[in-house]
Amino acid sequence: MPTDSPSTELVLKTMAPRAPSGLLARARLNAESARSQIVLVQAGAGYGKTSLLAQWRREFLARGAAVAWLLADDRDDAERFLRALVHAIRTGCARPGFGRTITESAGAPGAFELATAWLAELAQLSLDVVLIVDEADRLPASGAHMLDYVMHNAPQNLRIVTAGRQGLDKPAAELLAYGQAELVGPEALRFRVDDTIALVTQRFGTRVDADACARLFEITDGWPLGLQLALTAMARAHDPRAALDNLAAGPRGLREPLVAALLSELSADDERFLVDISVADVLHPELCAALTAADDAPQRLARLVRETPVFVAAEESDWCRLHPLARDVLQTRLTALSDDERAALHRRAARWLGARGMLEQAARHAHAAGEREHAYELxxxxxxxxxxxxQLGTVLDWLERLPEAELEKRPRLCLAVAWALALGERHREAERQVERVLASPGADDALRYECALIMSAAAWYADDPDRFLTLFEPWADTPPAKDSWLAQAHANRLAARAMLLGEPAQARRLQQAVTRAQTGKGLGYVVRWGDHMVGLTWLQEGQVKLAESVLLPALASAEEDLGRRHPLTCMFAATCASIAYEDDRIDEAGALLANRLDVLEHAAMPETVMLAYRTAARIAALRGDEHRALDLLEMLHAMGVARNLPRVCATSLVEQVRAHAGRYRAQTCDALVERIDALVDEHGAARRPIWRRSMQMLQSMAHGGAALARQDWQAAIDRLAHAEQLAATMKLGRQRIELMALRAFAQEHATGDGHASFLEALNLARTYHLGRVLIDAHPALADWARRLSETGGTDPGERPAVPPHVVRVPPRSGEGGPRALPSVILTPKEREILELLARNLSNKEIALAAAVGEGTVKWHLKNLFGKLDASSRKHAVRRAIALGLLEGVQ
Incomplete structure (x- = not known):
């Protein structure tokens, strides 16, 4: 160590950056979430690593720790890195004399012996110290070895946080394995939908709604840099929503200039390389070599992944992909190539992918290369x-490419297409494909059984439960082999049958009997369907907490594997949103439904569609947007008409009756009831018992609600009692409690004896954690429950407070002027003197304000100057601001 005075470079390397003014501190990523002594933050460029470290630094300071910051670079060999560590502690801990013996030991012991002395001296400090090393992956081998040595020998009072793009986890593998370190990767750093909604709301308030925020999340894939670029573009626009629409329109909108800015520093060869490889969905070094015919393609890919913020790299894997924003733009440049060049790229991709068993991707590239027959075979x-x-969307995409003649001669293709069509609104087309399959030569019992499963699924989606039972019943007692993928599908059908017959517990038992040992890609989708059926059974009974315990993990898994807007993912989200709403987690429920209703409308089971729209409408009403709530219900009715689902139409009308009955709008309710009666008259005769029973319950609920609006209490009692009886028969727990409470309300007004029934409904609602069932049923029920609570009649079910999903970083400037943050570096009196010093007061004025003598002020100032390494009053204030010890200074 040649000298004790720090160089300009060391001063700058140990100066912490300012936290961005618009930084959103996410509660799940706060400093307390990182509990280990060693924390590694590892992700590619653009994932907000430095912003996260700046957030953590402020939080650590607020908790009283001293924070040392160090920006590493490729010149930090062991000796230079140790000098930087010494100065980082001097700066962050306000200890100008720290490490003097180390810096004066030039040419004596080696760097690692001096590092031991650094650790020993640090251990003797009466401070909790956090060392933050940013861009640690840039360290040369000796500097990285030094950092590894410090991490493995850190004393009790030292926490270390390092950040870099790659390679941090390998030297720390032992620490990670023994739980002494933890890794924060790109998945944790990615913004979630609720994070995105909070961030956009912070910037634009109500000018951008939750659906638009979810679209922004999907466009950027939660990529922090992509979000920041998009928000900047939206902020410059007069209408941020219009700017978002422009961004969503495709690469020829705002995406081109955004991505062009990220690629502006690339050479022409690198840019052409990216254009060529953008032909593939996923990338591998060998695939890139095959596409570009370049020997250095793997090395070039590795360098671009490391240096260019347009890649999403998989952890511990050679596979990666271009970020969707960048790939869309690069593919527009791909179209500028000649037809022969593009065909050659697709042909190379098809051969490489096909040789490795990735047949569907190979088929798409073969089709794009003009090799149609080979593509159809694949x-x-x-x-x-x-x-x-x-991958139902993939199958439907192929349906658009396949000529009818190819389908005619390929029954196996027809079978796949029939599955994809059945699980949505196109059930009639599915039936035609099944007929084509059954008419083909070689249609054996196994094929007929699979076709029966397809047609029963189509009947379920068509909201024809009786036909579902008719189609499935002949095969119910002849399950496929246990090792077949259809074994889980068979169990799902058995569970659906049990639910229709009013036996939800039996449905769960049937699911538990299925072996789920093979839950990889081959069976993961049908296994999640089983989870969905189990969750629906709990939801049917009103057991929302038990339903949530199954559905929330399944939702997270489905989002990761299938994507946010996959139909099954959206169905999980709809059920989870209804549970969150019931628990008064309104923002969470809204985020779960954001930008998903359109998918549910076209590709979800009717029950889930109704649940989603009802929840969305109730959220809107709760937020004071009654017109929006009624519009959502009318949209549900229109969807029911479009898909020929009369029960969906009736559900929409019943929900509207409930909304209007609570405000005693009798004429509006009567008009809605007439529409429901007309639906029953039109469709009831052609339907069978299970469907009619469900419609009768809806009809009785509507008549009961209309009678409440007219204040015709006896008519309300009769209709609500009938609906309650049907709900009990069908094991509909939530509806039964709601109807019981409404009937008790009518009885109380008619005869004065509804008190006992209402208490029972209250107790059941509390037992099942149905927090909003009575509030939503009728406003008067909430008032009644409140009165009973005040008189000691019952405790109407308190709901625990829900912690916020996200918190914002405290503003930099407080309204009360300069404020010294709590810190172990300064004593309370020194913090008080520092605040007064920042107000430009003289020593005499400080003495009067602090009620001390001028001599005491001078003594404290001397200590402050020493700790802050400052040479003047103004310098001390600026140093305190830089160290995060003082804020609110203009």
Missing amino acids: AEQSLHDAVKQG
């Missing part, structure tokens, strides 16, 4: 497996 081999994996 599609026939792969699309049935795509159905098993839940």
Whole structure:
């Protein structure tokens, strides 16, 4: 160590950056969430690592720790890195004399012996110290070895946080394995939908709604840099929502200039390399070599992944992909190539992917290269497996490409297409494909059984439960082999049958009997369907907490594997949103439904669609947007008409009756009831018992609600009692409690004896954690429950407070002027003197304000100057601001 005075470079390397003014501190990523002594933050460029470290630094300071900051670079060999560590502690801990013996030991012991002395001296400090090393992956080998030595020998009072793009986890593998360190990767750093909503709301308030925020999340894939670029573009626009629409429109909108800014520093060769490889969905070094015919392609890819913020790299894998924002723009540049060049790229991709068993991707590239017959052969081999994996959109995309003649001669393709069509609104088309399959030569019992499963699914989606039972019943007692992927599908059908017959507990037992040992890509999709059925049974009974315990993990898994807007993911989200709403987690419920209603409308089971729209409408009403709530219900009715689902139409009308009955709008309710009666008259005769029973319950609920609006109490009692009886028969727990409470309300007004029934409904609602069932049923029920609570009649079910999903970083400037943050570096009196010093007061004025003598003020100032390494009053204030010890100074 040649000298004790720090160089300009060391001063700058140990100066912490300012936290961005618009930084959103996410509660799940706060400093307390990182509990280990060693924390590694590792992700590619653009993931907000430095912003997270700046947030943590402020939080650590607020908790009383001293924070030392160090920005590493590729010149930090062991000796230079140790000098930087010494100065970082001097700066962050306000200890100008720290490490003097180390800096004066030039040429004596080696760097690692001096590092031991650094650790020993640090251990003797009466401070909790946090060392933050940013861009640690840039360290040369000796500097990285020094950092590894410090991490493995850190004393009790030292926490270390390092950040870098890659390679931090390998030297710390032992620490990670023994739980002494933890890794924060790109998945943790990605913004979630609720984070995005909070961030956009912080910037634009109500000018951008939750659906638009979710679209922004999907466009950027939660990529922090992409979000920041998009928000900047939206902020510059007169209408941020219009700017978002422009961004969503495709690469020829705002995406081109945004991505062009990220690629502006690339050479022409690198840019052409990116254009060529953008032809593939996922990238591998060998695939890039095959596409570009360049020997250095793997090395070039590794360098661009490291240096260019447009890649999403998988952890501990050679696979990566271009970020969707960047790939869209690069593919527009790909279209500028000649037809022969593009065909050659697709042909190379098809051969490489096909040789490695990635048949569906190979088929798409073969089709794009003009090799149609080869593409159809590959599609026939792969699309049935795509159905098993839940890739229904992929199958439907192929349906648009496949000529009818190809479908005619390829029954296996027809089978895959039939599955994809059945699980949505196109059930009539599914039936035609099944007929084509059954008419083909070689249609054995196994094929007929699979076709029966397809047609029963189509009947379920068509809201025809009686036909579902008719189609499935002949096969119910002949399950497939246990090792078949259809074994889980068979169990799902058995569970659905038990639910329709009013036996939800039996449905769960049937699911538990299925072996789920193989839950990889082959069976993961149908296994999640089983989770969905189990969750629906709990939800049917009103057991929302038990339903949530199954559905929330399944939702997280489905989002990761299938994507946010996959139909099954959206169905999980709809059920979870209804549970969150019931628990008064309104913002969470809204985030779960954001930008998903359109998917549910076209590709979800009717029950889930109704649940989603009802929840969305009730959220809107709770937020004071009654007109929006009624509009959502009318949209549900229109969807029911479009898909020929009369029960969906009736549910929309019943929900509207409930909304109007609470405000005693009798004429409006009567008009809605007439529409429901007309639906029952039109469709009831052609339907069978299970469907009619469900419609009768809805009809009785509507008549009961209309009678409440007219204050015709006896008519309300009769209709609500009938609906309650049907709900009990169907094991509909929430509806039964709601109807019981409404009937008690009517009885109380008619005869004065509704008190006992209402108490029972209250107790059941509390037992099942149905926090909003009575509030939503009728405003008067909430008032009644409140009165009973005040008189000691019952405790109407208190709901625990819900912690916020996100918190914002405290503003930099407080309204009360300069404020010294709590810190172990300064004593309370020194913090008080520092605040007064920042107000430009003289020593005499400080003495009067602090009620001390001028001599005492001078003594404290001397200590402050020493701790802050400052040479003047103004310098001390600026140093305190830089160290995060003082804020609110203009």
